[in-house]
Amino acid sequence: MANIDVLDMAGQKVGTAELSDAIFGIEPNTVVMHQMVVNYLANNRQGTQSALTRTEVSGGGRKPWKQKGTGHARQGSTRAPQWTHGGVVFAPKPRCYRFTVNKKVRRLAMKSAFSSKLSDNQIIVLDSLTVSEFKTKTVADMLKAIGSEKKALIVLPEVDVKVINSARNIPGVKTAQVNTLNVYDIMNADKLVIVKDAISKIEEVYA
Numbered sequence: 001m002a003n004i005d006v007l008d009m010a011g012q013k014v015g016t017a018e019l020s021d022a023i024f025g026i027e028p029n030t031v032v033m034h035q036m037v038v039n040y041l042a043n044n045r046q047g048t049q050s051a052l053t054r055t056e057v058s059g060g061g062r063k064p065w066k067q068k069g070t071g072h073a074r075q076g077s078t079r080a081p082q083w084t085h086g087g088v089v090f091a092p093k094p095r096c097y098r099f100t101v102n103k104k105v106r107r108l109a110m111k112s113a114f115s116s117k118l119s120d121n122q123i124i125v126l127d128s129l130t131v132s133e134f135k136t137k138t139v140a141d142m143l144k145a146i147g148s149e150k151k152a153l154i155v156l157p158e159v160d161v162k163v164i165n166s167a168r169n170i171p172g173v174k175t176a177q178v179n180t181l182n183v184y185d186i187m188n189a190d191k192l193v194i195v196k197d198a199i200s201k202i203e204e205v206y207a
Helices: 032-042 105-119 136-145 163-169 183-188 196-206
Strands: 002-007 013-019 124-128 154-157 173-177 191-195
Touching: 002 196, 013 196, 032 124, 032 183, 105 136, 105 183, 124 196, 136 163, 154 163, 154 183, 154 196, 163 173, 191 196
Parallel strands: 002 124, 124 191, 154 173, 154 191
Antiparallel strands: 002 013
């Protein structure tokens, strides 16, 4: 079990917490982490791009000139790809980019992401995170106090509308609950800020 300092919102140490080696202490598997990042980005693609092929652009019904005797190369349509206003070769069409990843691979990728962050000293544990009103400055001051002024992912034990709304206007800061975590957001953040109560839920889900 690894021990990590627990800070309050003012950045002061108020205790320690134990992190399970089964989740935070494994050897990170970069292959499965990369696979999950690719999966996340692919599943977010809209797949709505579209262009017209030579059969779909208007015009071009008549042969431009006769086959032989003009000195020009033979042409069958003014809507062939080599003509101006012609169709697109292998035009992209709407499609779905989604693919699924094995459940065991997903779990291993999450454990690897947590372990990678801990080994790089990029995990900060907060004793609690409470916001009395919808105020961005409160969360911004807290992040500054704990040394996480760049990209940060705040992991909450449960939905807290005041915290979520107070943090969403800070550039580079995202919030998530244990059941909405993903490898991309974890690896994309410079600091992983976990509220202490969320640790037990993470260990319960991924242990």
